[in-house]
Amino acid sequence: MLKPAGRAVGSLRDLLPLFASIFAAATLVAGCFPTEEEDAAGDLSPEAATLAGTRLRLMAGNLTTGSQNYNNGEGIRIFKGTAPDIAMVQEMRYGANTPADIRTFVNLAFGPEFSYYRGSSGNIPNGVVSRYPILAAGDWVDVKVGDRAFTWARIDIPGDTHLFAISVHLLTSSAANRQAQSQNLVNLINANVPPGDWVTISGDFNTSSRTEAALTTLGAVVTTTGPFPADRNGNGNTNASRGKPYDWVTVSPGLHALATSTVYGASVFPAGLVADTRVYSPISEIAPALTSDSGAQYMQHMGIVRDFDIQVALPSIHVDAPNGGEQLVIGAATSIQWTASNVASVDLDYAADGVTYSRIASGLTGSSYAWTVPAPATTAARIRVSSGATSDTSDAAFAVITGGGGGTGDVILNEILANEPGSSTAGEFIELVNRGTGTVDLSGWRLSDAAALRHTFAAGTTLAAGARITVFAGATGIPAGVTALVASTGQLGLSNSGDTVTLANSSGASVSSFTYTSTLAGQDGVSMNRSPDGSTGGFALHTTLSTKLSSPNGAP
Secondary structure, eight states, X not given: OOOOSOBOOTTHHHHOGGGTTTXXXXXXXXXXXXXXXXXXXXXXXXXXXXXXXXXXXEEEEOOOBTTTBSTTSHHHHHHHHHOOSEEEESSOOOTTOOHHHHHHHHHHHTOTTOEEEEOSSSSSOOEEEESSOEEEXXXXXXXXXXXXXXXXXXXXXXXXXOEEEEEEEOOSSOHHHHHHHHHHHHHHHHHHSOTTOEEEEEEEOOOSSTTOHHHHHHTTTSBOOSOOOBOTTSOOOOBTTSXXXXXXXXXXXXXXXXXXXXXXXXXEETTOEEEOTTTOSSGGGGTTOOTTGGGSTTOOBOEEEEEEEEEEEEOEEEEEESOSSOEEETTOEXXXXXXXXXXXXEEEEEETTSSSOEEEEEEEOSSEEEEEOOSSOEEEEEXXXXXXXXXXXXXXXXXXXXXXXXXXXXXXXXXXXXXXXXXXXXXXXXXXXXXXXSOEEOTTOEEEOSSOEEEEOOTTOEEOTTOEEEEESOGGGSOTTOOOEEOTTSOOOOOTTEEEEEEEOTTSOEEEEEEEEGGGSOSTTOOEEESSTTSSSOEEEGGGTOSSSOOGGGOO
16 A cells, blocks of 8 residues: 655644634645735725636546556646646556655646645545645545545635635446445535535546436536537547546536636637547647557546636726815825725825825835825825736825915705615715815814714815815715715715714814705605705705706716
8 A cells, every 4th residue: 555645734723724623634745835825905895806817727637557657657748738727636646656756746747836735545546736826635535435535625716716626536336336426525515615615526437428327416516517528529538448428527507607618729629628649639739748648558548628717806906085176284194095906015106296206105005094295285186006017096186285274164064865876875975065265174073874973084184165075885886087085984874764964073063964854865866965055055856956866076
């Protein structure tokens, strides 16, 4: 009996406490797992990220020759030429099967950048090899066989969804045994795979047809229906004599829906490739594989390759404040705010003229920065937030002014949208207007409803005479072209059945308050507005003042 190449790592519980009870039996191959990078900073809704497609290539291969090993090189050349991102390997034996030997096999067949996990017991263990970081791995006992196990690896593929890859080698003895193994595996998956993970069950199923009961059973967790991969001649069978569908790459329905053509050079295989080098032409497309490799003496089966076009979030940054139209007082404290996704950190820059930027701070991992507004006074100022080649600037210029300025401010509640458009409460807003003749410092002022405090204005926030400022419940609710703030608590919580909205100054004294009934909040997307606009008159439905449903920040 050959000894396994792996060794147990006691820190798995420390690395993945959430899955400690599930993965207690996991063992990791020494030195074969790269450390997973930390998640990108920032708390963003999915809408904030841009998506791009990335090809994910999965392969199953029982490609040993000779004495059920990869020593002679034929299987190595086929793996190398077909270039999978993740491979489920059967009978993973090479050299003396030491960790160094198995690492050499992975280097030759896939590349030194690949991670792997090889089953920790059995004479012909299964394995998983991956271009992407393996977060955890181990073996589940196959109750029907003792010389291998169901070998699994949880993989951090690009995007937000992990892949739980399971390498299997079912028995040749009978369809009944394969059915029992399949039911055992489905039970293990249901008990252990984290919710939300994609699953692949791939490898040597030894199935004599595509309608075996084992496939119906596996269909509870993966898709086992066609179309099926095929070779250059359209043959989808994979055993050595090319008469039976022994080998499979099956995936959960969510990933199956993203299946795409497998392409090598000018050759396109719409449902994936059965890699029989004897019929592949031109063989140069899958070099270094040789035409003779699949027909080598004692070659087990043909490799199976399938491709998937997965969605990956790209870096995204948006400046939230100051984003244009604000008046900031020189020497006052204010808050630069941004939203970012899929970036590790951001840099902040300021341009008093809107063109020539100078650095404020670097390597920030939050979503706001306390900033003291610098001289000189300007009406063209902008902020830039960047991470590498990804950046955003204030949508419009904001003003930097000196303190004072004379006159008296008079800030009122002017427009309220309690019944948001559609079902996203992010669209709720409250608009203020300064009816006075002087700039008002809103630092520390608060907006509340009858239930709770909803927003506190950041230090340095000012509202010039005649100007408006609008607070939305969420960033995704702000219409295109409208400059607005986002509620500091992340919500406004305005009731459609009636509520009281109160604006209080930094001392807590009420400055403006209005209690509305369901009559003014009963129409989807229609705000209530001062009548006339900007006055101290009562509130009316916006549609009685304009053809528009609402006009946050005086939007045209």
